[in-house]
Every structure is written in structure tokens, then in C-alpha cells.
Amino acid sequence: MHIYLDNNSTTPVDERVAKYCHEYCLENWGNASSREHRYGWNARDAVEEARYLVSELTGSPSNTIFFTSGATEGINYALRGFVGFRDWHKKKIVTCAAEHSAVLTTSQILQRLTSVELEVIPVDSYGICCLEGLQKSLNTDKHCLVAIMSANNELGTVQNTDSIYEISKNGGAIFLCDTSQSFGKSSPTIQDFDADIFVVSSHKMYGPKGIGAVVIKDSVTLEPLITGGGQEGGVRGGTLNSPGIVGFGVACRIAKEDWESDNHRITKMRDRFEATLLASLSDIWINGLGAPRLSNTSNIGFHGIDAKNLIRDMHDIACSTKSACSSGDSGPSHVLKALGLTDKDAYSCVRFSLGRFTTDAEIDYALKKITHSVQKLRQII
Numbered sequence: 287m288h289i290y291l292d293n294n295s296t297t298p299v300d301e302r303v304a305k306y307c308h309e310y311c312l313e314n315w316g317n318a319s320s321r322e323h324r325y326g327w328n329a330r331d332a333v334e335e336a337r338y339l340v341s342e343l344t345g346s347p348s349n350t351i352f353f354t355s356g357a358t359e360g361i362n363y364a365l366r367g368f369v370g371f372r373d374w375h376k377k378k379i380v381t382c383a384a385e386h387s388a389v390l391t392t393s394q395i396l397q398r399l400t401s402v403e404l405e406v407i408p409v410d411s412y413g414i415c416c417l418e419g420l421q422k423s424l425n426t427d428k429h430c431l432v433a434i435m436s437a438n439n440e441l442g443t444v445q446n447t448d449s450i451y452e453i454s455k456n457g458g459a460i461f462l463c464d465t466s467q468s469f470g471k472s473s474p475t476i477q478d479f480d481a482d483i484f485v486v487s488s489h490k491m492y493g494p495k496g497i498g499a500v501v502i503k504d505s506v507t508l509e510p511l512i513t514g515g516g517q518e519g520g521v522r523g524g525t526l527n528s529p530g531i532v533g534f535g536v537a538c539r540i541a542k543e544d545w546e547s548d549n550h551r552i553t554k555m556r557d558r559f560e561a562t563l564l565a566s567l568s569d570i571w572i573n574g575l576g577a578p579r580l581s582n583t584s585n586i587g588f589h590g591i592d593a594k595n596l597i598r599d600m601h602d603i604a605c606s607t608k609s610a611c612s613s614g615d616s617g618p619s620h621v622l623k624a625l626g627l628t629d630k631d632a633y634s635c636v637r638f639s640l641g642r643f644t645t646d647a648e649i650d651y652a653l654k655k656i657t658h659s660v661q662k663l664r665q666i667i
């Protein structure tokens with residue numbers, strides 16, 4: 287038995303999506319920028335239909351959607367496009383300590399390479415950004431960009447994006463929101479809250495990998511990240527990944543139809559998962575419990591246990607100690623450290639993330655396996 291409880295890392299591609307990707311690889315494989323023949327026209331029509339489907343789920347007009355290779359590229363585009371080539375000393379990036387490495391590392395590199403200022407705001411014990419700190423950070427003459435995600439990838443806790451938007455607007459700042467973990471999962475459109483730039487990723491919502499989008503409001507102008515053929519309105523050059531784009535569009539259509547029932551089912555499974563573990567194991571805790579959280583995420587600390595040993599012992603349960611994008615780094619999770627956990631406690635935490643295809647039977651199996659492994663490892667210590 288192999289059970290996948292790592293859906294925040296990536297989701298399996300929905301079969302309904304794969305069918306379309308397959309068609310646009312093998313049949314309608316034209317270049318969407320070829321204007322002089324049917325192959326190009328077919329691909330262009332499919333790309334524009336997908337752009338419409340993405341725009342429906344984002345709640346923003348099609349002309350604000352620019353396809354990228356995923357969230358990391360979208361974040362790089364927003365941050366690097368904001369910093370640009372001039373007036374660095376007049377600009378500032380504000381972010382928070384529990385952000386994804388795509389934001390933190392890129393901001394640190396930009397700070398090193400240019401004279402742009404960077405301020406990293408602390409988070410509370412739930413991973414929620416300190417709003418007072420954010421407000422103070424915008425008390426400056428500099429033009430600011432605030433980069434804060436909608437929901438944390440390791441904890442599932444949800445930021446107070448309405449207040450972040452309001453504080454950003456009052457401070458004259460641009461608000462960049464990485465919605466990779468919530469888009470298509472936690473509400474029908476991301477425009478239930480406001481931001482100037484949204485970043486979305488297809489492989490977190492049952493679409494193919496290597497595709498995503500950045501949604502940019504008309505009021506924002508950024509330097510292009512990739513120049514060349516002038517595709518995507520000159521914002522992102524390069525031949526369009528039409529099979530990926532078509533798949534992403536279909537994934538958005540399905541999310542619009544299914545998110546509510548998915549969410550209902552997944553919340554019930556996640557709550558049962560946590561309640562059963564809390565009842566059957568002593569000395570465990572749930573990171574982020576008590577704050578608003580994504581319905582699918584459960585980050586659990588097992589006192590006295592090295593999470594890597596636990597994951598190895600449960601070999602047929604796929605879960606993780608931290609974000610896949612920082613798993614090459616052997617230190618403790620920077621997110622858990624930002625909550626104030628000691629190194630030892632941070633090394634004891636495992637993220638379980640459920641998804642559309644998780645079943646009750648799989649949760650039953652995982653519960654037995656986790657309980658057995660934790661009890662066994664505790665006896666060895």
C-alpha cells in the first residue's frame with residue numbers, strides 16, 4: 287500500500303486534466319504564436335480558452351493573466367520586476383519570516399545585488415504575520431512591495447489578507463500575494479480578497495507541473511523578466527507551453543465546480559485524522575491549531591521523535607518534514623523556527639497534507655501506521 291499525504295508538495299494530475307494535456311501533446315501540438323496556419327490557430331484558441339478559465343477562477347479579467355512556469359517564476363517576476371534596474375535606493379521589499387523560499391531567497395539575493403531595502407516581519411506562534419510590524423515597516427519614504435502568502439505551505443494557516451491589503455494600500459505599497467496553496471482549494475475565487483499581484487500554480491491543484499500564472503492589476507507596471515519573442519504581451523517571452531496551459535485551464539474549471547464538495551470531505555477527514563491521533567498518542571501537538579487553516583493540512587509535532595526516522599519507519603506513507611523546495615537544506619524548517627520552536631521540536635514535526643483523491647480507508651491505514659511507528663520509536667529511545 288502506498289498512501290500519498292503530501293499534497294502541499296504537489297498533487298496528482300486529475301485524469302480529466304491529463305486527457306486534455308495528452309490531446310495538446312499528440313494532436314493539437316501547434317505553436318500558439320504561429321499566425322499563418324491552422325496548427326497555430328488551434329493552439330492559440332485553446333490557450334485563450336484556458337486563459338478565460340483561469341481568469342474565471344481568479345475573478346480577474348483575462349488580460350491580467352500572464353502564464354509562467356509556476357509560482358516560483360511568478361514570484362521572481364514580481365520581485366525582480368519591481369526592483370528593476372534603477373532607483374534601487376528608493377525601494378523596499380517587506381515580507382514575513384514564514385514565507386516560501388521563492389520569496390525569501392529571491393528577496394535576499396536582490397538585497398545583496400542591489401541597494402534595495404529588505405525587511406522581514408516576524409510571525410506569531412501560528413505563523414501569522416504581525417500586522418503592527420507590517421504597518422511600521424511601511425512608515426518610510428521608499429516605494430514598498432509587500433510579499434505575503436495567502437496560506438502557509440507547511441502549516442496551512444491563513445493570513446489576514448484583507449488587513450494586509452488595507453495596510454499596504456494605506457502605506458502606498460504594492461501587495462504581492464502568493465496564493466499557491468489556497469488557489470482552487472479554499473474559496474471559489476482568489477478575489478474574495480484583494481491584492482495587486484497574485485501568483486498561482488497549477489501543480490498544487492491537480493493540474494500539470496511547469497505551469498502557473500501571475501495576475502497583475504492594470505495599476506502595476508513591472509520590468510519584464512524574460513524578453514524575446516514578445517509572447518504574453520511582452521511580459522514573458524518564449525513559446526507557450528500549450529499542453530500545460532490547456533491542462534491548467536481544465537484544472538481551474540474542475541476546481542470551480544468541485545472545490546466546495548472537496549473541501550467538505552477533506553476537512554472531515556483531516557479533523558478525524560487529528561482527533562484520532564490526539565486521542566491515541568501522548569505528547570503530540572498540532573502546529574497552527576486554533577488559527578484559521580486550510581482544510582487539508584496537518585503539521586504535527588511528536589515529542590522526542592526525530593521526524594526523519596518516523597517518516598523512514600512509516601515507509602509507505604508519503605509525508606514530509608518541510609517544504610519540498612527547502613528539503614535540500616538539512617537545517618530545521620525556517621517556518622517552524624519562525625513560530626518560536628526549538629531546533630529539537632522543529633525536527634520532531636511532520637506535515638501531512640490530504641487531497642482530492644485521499645480516501646477514508648487511507649486515513650485509517652495511515653493512523654494505524656503512525657501510531658504504531660511513534661510507539662515503537664519511543665520504546666527504542
Ligand code: PLP
Pocket residue numbers: 294295355356357358359386388435437438439464466467487488489498609610611
Ligand atoms: N509558493 C508556495 C507557498 C509553495 O508551496 C510553492 C511550492 O512548493 C511555491 C511557491 C513554488 O511553486 P512552483 O513549484 O509552482 O514554482
